[in-house]
Amino acid sequence: MSAPKTIPKDAQVMIQILKDMGITEYEPRVINQMLEFTYRYVTTIIEDAKIYATHAKKSTVDADDIKLAIQCRMDQSFTSPPPRDFLLEVARQKNQTPLPLIKPYTGPRLPPDRYCLTAPNYKLKSVQRKVMSSSSRISVPRLSVGAVSSRPSTPTLGTPLVQSVTTKVGTPVSLTGQRFTVQIPPPPQAAAVAKTITPSTPAVSNVLINPSLIGSKNILITTNMVSQNSAGESLKRKHEDDEDYDAL
Amino acid sequence: MAAVQGGLVESVDKKDIKTEPSEDGGGNNNNANDGKKLSPSPGAGAPAEGNNTTAGAPGDKSTLLAVLQFLKKNKLTESVDILRREAGLPEDSPDSTGGDSSGEAPGDAARNAGAGGADASSLLGRVAVSSSAVAPVPKAPSEDQPDVNVVLSAYSQQGDPPLYKVYYSGLKKFIESVLDCHRAELSQVFYPLFVHMYLELVYNGHENEAKAFFDKFSGDQECYYGGDLHVLSSLTKKEHMRGNETLLDFRTSKFVLRISRDSYQLLKRHLQERQNNQIWNIIQEHLYIDIFDGMPRSKSQIDAMSGSLAGEGKRDANKAKVYYGLLKEPEIELPLDDEDEEAENEEGKPKKKKPKKDNMGSKSKKQDPNAPAQTRIPLPELKDSDKLDKIMYMKEATKRIRLAPDNLPSICFYTFLNAYQGLTAVDFTDDSSLIAGGFADSTVRVWSVTPKKLRKVKSAADLNLIDKESDDVLERIMDEKTASESKILFGHSGPVYGISFSPDRNYLLSSSEDGTIRLWSLQTFTCLVGYKGHNYPVWDTQFSPHGYYFVSGGHDRVARLWATDHYQPLRMFSGHLADVTCTHFHPNSNYVATGSSDRTIRLWDVLSGSCVRIFTGHKGPIHALAFSPNGKFLASGATDGRVLLWDIGHGLMFGELKGHTDTIYTLKFSRDGEILASGSMDNTVRLWDAMKAFDDLETDDFTAATGHVHLQENSQELLLGTYTSKSTTVIHIHFTRRNLLLAAGAYNP
Numbered sequence: 001m002s003a004p005k006t007i008p009k010d011a012q013v014m015i016q017i018l019k020d021m022g023i024t025e026y027e028p029r030v031i032n033q034m035l036e037f038t039y040r041y042v043t044t045i046i047e048d049a050k051i052y053a054t055h056a057k058k059s060t061v062d063a064d065d066i067k068l069a070i071q072c073r074m075d076q077s078f079t080s081p082p083p084r085d086f087l088l089e090v091a092r093q094k095n096q097t098p099l100p101l102i103k104p105y106t107g108p109r110l111p112p113d114r115y116c117l118t119a120p121n122y123k124l125k126s127v128q129r130k131v132m133s134s135s136s137r138i139s140v141p142r143l144s145v146g147a148v149s150s151r152p153s154t155p156t157l158g159t160p161l162v163q164s165v166t167t168k169v170g171t172p173v174s175l176t177g178q179r180f181t182v183q184i185p186p187p188p189q190a191a192a193v194a195k196t197i198t199p200s201t202p203a204v205s206n207v208l209i210n211p212s213l214i215g216s217k218n219i220l221i222t223t224n225m226v227s228q229n230s231a232g233e234s235l236k237r238k239h240e241d242d243e244d245y246d247a248l
Numbered sequence: 249m250a251a252v253q254g255g256l257v258e259s260v261d262k263k264d265i266k267t268e269p270s271e272d273g274g275g276n277n278n279n280a281n282d283g284k285k286l287s288p289s290p291g292a293g294a295p296a297e298g299n300n301t302t303a304g305a306p307g308d309k310s311t312l313l314a315v316l317q318f319l320k321k322n323k324l325t326e327s328v329d330i331l332r333r334e335a336g337l338p339e340d341s342p343d344s345t346g347g348d349s350s351g352e353a354p355g356d357a358a359r360n361a362g363a364g365g366a367d368a369s370s371l372l373g374r375v376a377v378s379s380s381a382v383a384p385v386p387k388a389p390s391e392d393q394p395d396v397n398v399v400l401s402a403y404s405q406q407g408d409p410p411l412y413k414v415y416y417s418g419l420k421k422f423i424e425s426v427l428d429c430h431r432a433e434l435s436q437v438f439y440p441l442f443v444h445m446y447l448e449l450v451y452n453g454h455e456n457e458a459k460a461f462f463d464k465f466s467g468d469q470e471c472y473y474g475g476d477l478h479v480l481s482s483l484t485k486k487e488h489m490r491g492n493e494t495l496l497d498f499r500t501s502k503f504v505l506r507i508s509r510d511s512y513q514l515l516k517r518h519l520q521e522r523q524n525n526q527i528w529n530i531i532q533e534h535l536y537i538d539i540f541d542g543m544p545r546s547k548s549q550i551d552a553m554s555g556s557l558a559g560e561g562k563r564d565a566n567k568a569k570v571y572y573g574l575l576k577e578p579e580i581e582l583p584l585d586d587e588d589e590e591a592e593n594e595e596g597k598p599k600k601k602k603p604k605k606d607n608m609g610s611k612s613k614k615q616d617p618n619a620p621a622q623t624r625i626p627l628p629e630l631k632d633s634d635k636l637d638k639i640m641y642m643k644e645a646t647k648r649i650r651l652a653p654d655n656l657p658s659i660c661f662y663t664f665l666n667a668y669q670g671l672t673a674v675d676f677t678d679d680s681s682l683i684a685g686g687f688a689d690s691t692v693r694v695w696s697v698t699p700k701k702l703r704k705v706k707s708a709a710d711l712n713l714i715d716k717e718s719d720d721v722l723e724r725i726m727d728e729k730t731a732s733e734s735k736i737l738f739g740h741s742g743p744v745y746g747i748s749f750s751p752d753r754n755y756l757l758s759s760s761e762d763g764t765i766r767l768w769s770l771q772t773f774t775c776l777v778g779y780k781g782h783n784y785p786v787w788d789t790q791f792s793p794h795g796y797y798f799v800s801g802g803h804d805r806v807a808r809l810w811a812t813d814h815y816q817p818l819r820m821f822s823g824h825l826a827d828v829t830c831t832h833f834h835p836n837s838n839y840v841a842t843g844s845s846d847r848t849i850r851l852w853d854v855l856s857g858s859c860v861r862i863f864t865g866h867k868g869p870i871h872a873l874a875f876s877p878n879g880k881f882l883a884s885g886a887t888d889g890r891v892l893l894w895d896i897g898h899g900l901m902f903g904e905l906k907g908h909t910d911t912i913y914t915l916k917f918s919r920d921g922e923i924l925a926s927g928s929m930d931n932t933v934r935l936w937d938a939m940k941a942f943d944d945l946e947t948d949d950f951t952a953a954t955g956h957v958h959l960q961e962n963s964q965e966l967l968l969g970t971y972t973s974k975s976t977t978v979i980h981i982h983f984t985r986r987n988l989l990l991a992a993g994a995y996n997p
Contacts, residue, residue, distance in 0.1 A: 020481070020482075021478055021481075021482060022474070022475075022478040067487075070487070074490075074491055078491065080491045080492070080493045081493055081783075081784055081803060081804035081805055082804065083493065083496065083497075084493075084496070084497045084500065084501075084805070084822070084825075085500075087804075087805065087806055087820070087822040088822050088823070090820060090822070091806065091819075091820035091821065091822035091857060094817065094818075094819060094820045094857070095819055095820065095856060095857025095858070097818075099625055099626055099818060099819075099854070099855065100626070100811070100814070100818070101626050102626045102627070102628050102629075102796065102811075104629050108754070108769075108776075109628070109796060109811070109812045109813040110767075110776055110777060110812060110813055111777055111812075111813055111814060111815040112815070115777065115815035116776055116777050117739075117775050117776060117777060117778060118774075118776055
């Protein structure tokens with residue numbers, strides 16, 4: 001592409017302005033950028049001024065509208081730092097408080113968590129839990145999925161475990177809690193209950209016990225209400241249940 | 249023309265003044281549209297001004313309202329009512345609150361008017377007189393409006409616009425006619441006078457006269473004020489003056505001149521015997537003349553110290569005691585190095601562990617009188633890992649090369665390729681194992697310089713699986729799979745202008761144009777905290793040598809001191825007139841030096857937040873600062889290509905190193921302080937003999953008392969070597985613990 005023989009008038013004016021301000025070395029693209037900025041700025045101001053003029057029910061735009069437009073735009077986009085006396089006053093106040101003592105034996109010295117960027121910034125979405133046909137099942141939404149064994153997971157600094165969690169609406173679950181899955185032998189009464197309902201289907205119910213007392217710990221107790229003749233099935237069912245995620 | 253008297257004024261006087269303007273009807277030959285305010289004319293006793301231009305109607309109203317405000321402020325309610333009734337003012341309530349910014353200027357010897365005069369002028373300012381003198385209701389100042397008005401009001405009409413040129417030329421002629429020894433000193437007056445007169449003309453709307461004034465006299469000013477004059481030349485209307493914070497600060501702060509008593513007497517006598525002493529008024533209002541007894545200074549001496557936006561530092565400003573000594577190093581037992589001492593230890597014999605004395609600490613048990621107390625500011629205690637670091641440091645120190653003019657360091661240059669002029673900041677760790685670069689695309693990249701790769705801590709799932717009881721658990725927590733030579737840190741939303749490693753290599757700080765400072769962990773390579781406070785670009789940040797504290801400086805003209813565990817700054821160092829471009833801690837962490845675009849360097853006390861030293865002399869914005877390892881001296885580099893050496897204790901400049909032809913971006917002293925290395929935009933690294941420069945320092949009392957500088961022209965002798973790179977600007981310089989010089993820069997062909 002051949003460059004135009006003569007530079008357009010606007011560009012010549014811009015070159016002259018740069019020279020007057022004492023800027024001698026600049027890349028050629030600077031002129032284009034300056035012209036673009038000038039055009040954009042002037043257009044914005046004039047448009048704003050038109051709006052102000054129509055608001056004041058004037059038929060033409062006059063100097064006052066332009067002045068107002070410039071002032072408003074300046075306060076909005078081209079803010080300047082606070083004035084010196086304000087800064088001096090603030091500094092005086094701030095500098096009066098003594099330097100805080102440093103607590104010994106702390107870990108990483110960071111501000112309180114809400115001012116840090118260390119919290120997890122994502123949450124895993126859960127898959128809708130299939131509604132089980134058996135009515136005998138005491139289906140309390142489970143809060144933990146995963147290994148049924150009682151292996152505690154270590155508290156993490158902000159990165160949730162992959163096998164994680166679904167929270168019930170209204171009861172936010174902290175993801176850095178520990179999860180225990182404990183199996184307890186079913187009490188005789190529960191077994192009796194199960195028998196009365198449907199002996200054939202295994203009844204595996206997971207009951208969440210008092211989360212509020214425990215706080216961040218979610219103790220999941222899988223009560224294995226197994227009738228004697230369906231022990232094998234129950235195990236299988238349990239496995240299947242474990243793959244489900246609770247819906248929110 | 250009514251002159252508002254300074255000092256405590258009784259209501260009787262007020263009445264007199266009030267009646268004068270109401271009688272003074274017409275004589276108004278200059279009916280400019282934008283409100284002219286009556287000049288407060290402090291110090292001018294009788295209104296002996298040559299013209300009565302400002303006695304028009306708008307001016308009267310403004311005076312009346314100002315007087316009203318003054319009375320209200322002094323709770324002279326009856327007088328207020330009487331005045332209001334007699335002047336026929338409507339029952340409005342002008343806002344009488346608001347800071348008195350011009351009152352913060354301390355009273356000084358040169359001003360005859362007391363604080364009352366300042367109050368009056370600010371009151372006048374607060375009454376914004378609109379061009380149509382219909383509504384005398386003053387504009388209710390919004391939060392930053394009163395300051396603007398107050399400041400802008402400081403420019404009242406002092407005289408007839410076309411006569412300004414005459415006044416200035418008159419002064420010029422006078423100064424040219426005085427004795428040589430006084431001429432240099434009195435010539436200092438030209439620049440501030442020129443600027444203030446020009447701004448007065450602009451503010452009062454005399455655009456043509458202002459332009460003519462500028463064209464005639466701008467060429468006479470010193471060359472090093474060229475940058476400012478360019479900025480001034482673009483200001484032709486009052487509206488342009490708003491929003492330029494630096495200019496506003498220039499106008500409210502007093503330009504400090506240091507003149508000997510004899511020269512000052514000459515000037516005073518000359519100005520007071522003239523009829524129209526406009527210049528005398530301006531001098532009194534805007535200049536602070538620090539008079540000293542003694543020999544007048546020569547031109548070269550003055551040139552060395554001047555150049556800043558606010559004149560020089562007052563003598564009192566540099567008198568506070570500064571504890572520039574180093575803190576005592578803690579005693580650490582250095583166990584015998586088993587590998588070296590194998591021969592001595594035979595099997596069966598118990599190994600003797602001789603605690604080696606800490607050879608970095610002070611040899612004497614007495615406290616260095618110039619050192620701050622250990623507990624002057626709270627510092628974090630040493631953890632075990634820190635103690636290990638210190639032991640490593642001491643071991644390396646024993647292997648350190650002694651540098652001397654005949655034993656120059658080797659220089660290893662790290663060139664950033666393909667940075668496309670985006671490299672904006674670089675830092676090395678103290679043990680030179682990591683380099684961090686801040687880029688204009690808002691990323692921060694960390695490289696490992698040693699063969700050891702960068703590893704981050706494993707994720708929580710994997711951490712679960714390791715054996716916590718094993719000896720090398722600290723190695724096992726690191727993730728080998730993602731080890732790499734460099735890591736990229738994303739988070740900022742603007743170019744990264746400042747970067748700093750923590751001394752314990754756990755954290756990295758970066759400051760950016762988006763106004764935040766981010767703390768990154770070098771264990772996990774993630775961002776931990778974003779410190780918000782500056783709302784404008786933060787040009788520089790630095791960790792303290794002891795960790796935990798860091799300082800940052802930015803476009804909002806303040807430097808802030810933070811601690812990593814506070815989300816708000818602990819100290820704010822405010823006082824600069826323009827952006828703070830460079831921030832640096834003193835080796836004892838008790839003081840912070842800041843360099844600024846107003847061409848001054850200030851030293852701040854961390855404990856009290858006050859400014860203890862002001863160093864003027866640079867002719868351009870300062871970009872590099874370095875403290876000598878013994879804490880006594882400060883070196884600074886600026887866009888004028890000179891390196892200046894300052895004695896902190898006395899507050900004086902004692903050395904000037906000329907040689908660079910372009911901006912100096914980085915300065916560093918060698919580990920024992922013998923050599924000063926400087927890197928610049930002219931693609932060179934220069935080495936200077938710091939030891940010799942310090943030896944040449946003369947510290948006789950006379951020099952210290954009067955502040956005269958005697959600079960020797962020995963830059964050439966002090967220059968030990970110039971090393972040019974191939975069109976690579978030198979952005980950062982670092983001496984390793986063994987005194988090898990590392991330099992970093994981006995290649996831009």
